[in-house]
Amino acid sequence: MAAEECRDQEREYGMQFNLSLGPLAVRGDLRAALAGVVLLALLLNLGFWQLGRAGEKSALEDRWQARAALPAVTPQSLAVQPIAATADRQVAWQGRFTSNHYLLLDNRLHRGRVGYHVIALVSAGDALVPLNLGWIAGDPARKTLPVPTLPEGEVSLSGRIYVPSSKPLMMQKPEPPATLPAPVQTLYWDDWSSSLTTLSGRQVLPFEVRIAPDSPVALAAEWPVVNQAPSKHIGYALQWFAMAGVLVLIGLWRLTNIGKLVGGGKS
Secondary structure, eight states: OHHHHHHHHHHHHHTEEEEEETTEEEEEEHHHHHHHHHHHHHHHHHHHHHHHHHHHHHHHHHHHHHHHTSOOBOGGGGTTSOHHHHTTOEEEEEEEOOTTOEEEEEEEEETTEEEEEEEEEEEETTEEEEEEEEEEEOOTTOSSOOOOOOOOSEEEEEEEEEOOSSOOOOSSOOOOOSSSSEEESSOOHHHHHHHHHHHHSSEEOSSEEEEOTTOTTOOBOOOOSOSSOHHHHHHHHHHHHHHHHHHHHHHHHHHBSHHHHHTTOOO
């Protein structure tokens, strides 16, 4: 037992460090110091990540403002442009709805209530535009699907092209709908355009237009430019950096004799 205790003490002693830098003494447990360094790196990384998100949100707001100053164009005129170049562009056209040509985007929240976004495939020349009309309430028991009342005849429409900043993370990419109408969990216009073209009999443009909130045919259409303001991300970043600063102060106090030096004592 004595030999085993001696080996344990040797191992424990081997994890200790003791350094002197002039009057400053640094001593402590190597494992605790390494754990502190890892935690510090994590806190700093979270802070810089939040700053990065703030920059992204600022860029989105700047893009929205810049493209708000551009005149409205027809959706089909943007069909040949790269998707990134069409984001937030204002569009306007005369279109017709077809009663069963729509998708229901599931699990959409509106003021705390769960429902659907109605994505109607609306004519624009020889093509169809996926037009998000906004939110509609669903069956709380989820036994039936809502049936939106779509306008009849030719309608004046306007809105903005919506391009997500990133693709949703899914365990498995969903298959395109096999019928119209259909409920879907997310939207993949690039991959679904050909399937929807086959179902509808007309070319479906590979982007979504969010209808102008003041349009007479809009449902509950509230489209924030970003889901969180850049200032909130900056606030979160400051919190992470403050936690990192507190961790550094605790580490200096516990691992060094800086407290005694500040207090005028000796190590």
